[in-house]
Amino acid sequence: MTGTPLTLRLYRAAMSLAEPFAPLLLAARRRRGKEDGERIAERRGVANAPRPAGRLAWLHGASVGETISILPIIERLTQRGFTVLVTSGTVTSAGVLAERLPPGAFHQFAPLDTPRYIRRFLDHWQPDLALVAESELWPNMIVALEKRGVPLILVNGRMSERSFRRWQRAPKTARALLGCIDVALTQTPADAERLARLGAPRVTIAGNLKFDAPAPPADTQTLALMQGQVSGRPVWLAASTHGVEDEIACYVHMQLKERWPDLLTFIAPRHPHRAEDVARMAEEEGLEAMLRSEGYAPGSATEIYIVDVMGELGLYFRLAQVAFIGGSLLNHGGHNPIEPAKLRTPILHGPHVHNFNDVYAAFDGAGGAMPVTDADELAEAIATLLQDAARGREMTRAAAGVVDRYGGALERTLQAIEPYILQMELERL
Incomplete structure (x- = not known):
């Protein structure tokens, strides 16, 4: 130089x-x-x-x-x-x-x-x-x-x-x-x-x-165990959450559990060291919370299951019937939606996705992801997908098409x- x-x-x-x-x-x-x-x-x-x-x-x-x-x-x-x-x-x-x-x-x-x-x-x-x-x-x-x-x-x-x-x-x-x-x-x-x-x-x-990039892996034994534990329950995932998004996830759970009393919400904070704070917040709202690091699969009474073990997000994408991708309801810029798309998990996201503008535009344009603007819209979108499995399958097929097209x-x-x-x-x- x-x-x-x-x-x-x-x-x-x-x-x-x-x-x-x-x-x-x-x-x-x-x-x-x-x-x-x-x-x-x-x-x-x-x-x-x-x-x-x-x-x-x-x-x-x-x-x-x-x-x-x-x-x-x-x-x-x-x-x-x-x-x-x-x-x-x-x-x-x-x-x-x-x-x-x-x-x-x-x-x-x-x-x-x-x-x-x-x-x-x-x-x-x-x-x-x-x-x-x-x-x-x-x-x-x-x-x-x-x-x-x-x-x-x-x-x-x-x-x-x-x-x-x-x-x-x-x-x-x-x-x-x-x-x-x-x-x-x-x-x-x-x-x-x-x-x-x-x-x-x-x-x-x-x-x-x-x-x-390859889809995130999941341990087959752990997956089989948890599939048995959550079988028959409606399950959704709030992935890579930041700050207030954990509170939003708990709010959404409380809104939806009136309709689905056995609802299970996975929350995977982007920074796992925040997990205990998330657990305390959930418990203050009267929700039964459990940390993944405690070593137990979610029990029948578990409402909020907090993913604080690194490298396991692929497991929860496979278990959830719908996933919200965090960093997008606040102005953080969003996170990668391609991983859940590869695992055929319906994708929801907020408006702040500037880190992945082109990716989300491709998914949204094809009907492979659904944008929401606030907590109430998120709750409504999750409810729609929990009660309409065919709608979720349409979204995952569209998202898979985007992945194939842009590879x-x-x-x-x-x-x-x-x-x-x-x-x-x-x-x-």
């Missing part, structure tokens, strides 16, 4: 000056359940394992959704002889990856974006190839990879209109950083246009990897990566 813009130099200096305060930040996050205390050194770039011999690819995703979307790439790279280092920034993603990474791949927490932490991380792992998912464009990481000559590929790339406007305020910085990306593989034409306008030199529309991003992504793999293989000859 030549002619480093002033804004980028200031950012790098600020992050260096802020580094002494990083332990305080990490400690505060740990107290809130957002860091793994036993692995917190990884956030400072300290490795907890030796570097494996041979070629190593580094793949990074921010959290659960991003890392799940790149699982097929991870598997293909391990099949091609790479060891794959996967990093993410959340405890929940680490838990999911612990269950789902293939042999030949392992997880570390991503270092904070300070020059020293990034340098320490790269000095140890020395990746031969780096792939980052969606919008994880951290300046110090990009600069360090460029200086080391490590190819950097953006996969499943996205650039929202809001982010685009922010980047436009510092056009020289945007061009300097995006110019370091070897290839930007985007989800949509709009993402491609924004990245190209900001200075990414090689942009290709590959599609959304989430349509090709193929994985193969296009792998084709774009292939020249880099071939170059490394030639260099070994």
Whole structure:
């Protein structure tokens, strides 16, 4: 990188000056359940394992959704002889990856974006190839990879209109950083246009990897046990909820149980450490609540069953007759609806889905998902689907059609990566 813009130099200096305060930040996050205390050194770039011999690819995703979307790439790279280092920034993603990474791949927490932490991380792992998912464009990481000559590929790339406007305020910085990306593989034409306008030199529309990601798994024995426990009961799921959405789920349950006294509501908070707070809130409303971490399947008296064990959401999508996808009744941006679509679970969502605008537009337009605006509409929609199974089957067929129609991003992504793999293989000859 030549002619480093002033804004980028200031950012790098600020992050260096802020580094002494990083332990305080990490400690505060740990107290809130957002860091793994036993692995917190990884956030400072300290490795907890030796570097494996041979070629190593580094793949990074921010959290659960991003890392799940790149699982097929991870598997293909391990099949091609790479060891794959996967990093993410959340405890929940680490838990999911612990269950789902293939042999030949392992997880570390991503270092904070300070020059020293990034340098320490790269000095140890020395990746031969780096792939980052969606919008994880951290300046110090990009600069360090460029200086080391490590190819950097953006996969499943996205650039929202809001982010685009922010980047436009510092056009020289945007061009300097995006110019370091070897290839930007985007989800949509709009993402491609924004990245190209900001200075990414090689942009290709590959599609959304989430349509090709595998459906979340479920333990067969646990599934069979719970199917027996809930047999004959109306069941719905509030998945990946935030804040007030847990209260809304309890409100909906109380509205619906007048009609279905044996109704069972699953609540899966996006951040499982909040589960006990959700349980207390439900009990204050006079509802019988149970935590999944207590180890018991829901009993006949259980009304609210709180999913606080990571990596099990696929189980509850399979058990529920309808699923509300959270982060959408408040302005959080929504979460991925493709997983329940693959498991043939009817999908409801709120109006705030800007993180997945194109995906929800495709589902809604095909009749594969149903938008609601508030708690009362959510209760009404759930009631409709509980009493009209045929309507739910129509929605799941439409959603499955959308998934089939928008698939193929994985193969296009792998084709774009292939020249880099071939170059490394030639260099070994």
